[in-house]
């Protein structure tokens with residue numbers, strides 16, 4: 001899969017992506033990452049990428065033409081399926097389901113805005129979608145683009161060592177993760193690891209983990225539970241959880 005990021009801070013995007021899981025995927029050529037700086041597509045002496053907003057007001061807006069030309073360059077290679085996405089708080093809330101879908105694309109062009117945003121005509125004419133990470137404002141779209149790249153890369157075949165691990169993640173089944181423990185068994189002279197996890201009974205461990213996932217989702221994110229239909233066994237485990245917390 002190919003990612004292209006339109007950004008005034010190409011080094012920030014490149015350097016961050018070269019760390020960890022995304023960095024490994026780039027090294028192994030499972031993903032390619034290109035960055036395009038709108039400043040390189042300006043034609044004036046001062047390399048102007050922003051201008052004052054029509055109608056007045058605070059701050060600056062990114063100009064149409066450098067953004068348009070940067071996206072055109074990013075589209076130059078031949079690919080099957082490509083989407084151009086602008087990252088902003090006005091976008092569609094990003095979900096695991098949307099990311100799963102996007103992981104099927106051959107190219108994703110992510111546009112990171114700065115200042116007070118971009119000329120609206122760029123969003124209308126040049127972008128296919130607008131995505132939001134959540135209802136908060138950050139200083140620019142770069143960190144959002146990096147989140148999208150990270151979340152999609154880990155879904156690609158052969159990226160995570162264990163082919164199953166991305167499927168087993170929190171949210172892949174619409175439930176929160178169960179609690180995890182590692183050595184030592186005792187902290188502050190208290191044996192605080194649930195006995196079942198030390199029992200070696202794998203069927204029981206699986207049932208306990210499902211019960212914890214259901215219970216924690218019920219406690220912390222009841223909105224997620226409302227969207228799901230539970231199996232008879234899951235209903236039973238959740239009922240047990242509720243009795244045990246009482």
Ligand code: 9WO
Nearest residue numbers: 087088089113116117132133137138140141144
């Ligand atoms: C800044 C600003 C300052 C004064 C008055 C109004 C203002 N609006 C903004 C603003 O929203 N700036 C954005 C910064 C412009 C687009 C890129 N920026 C951005 C993206 N901030 N937050 C995001 C973002 C992206 C995805 N998900 C969550 C937040």
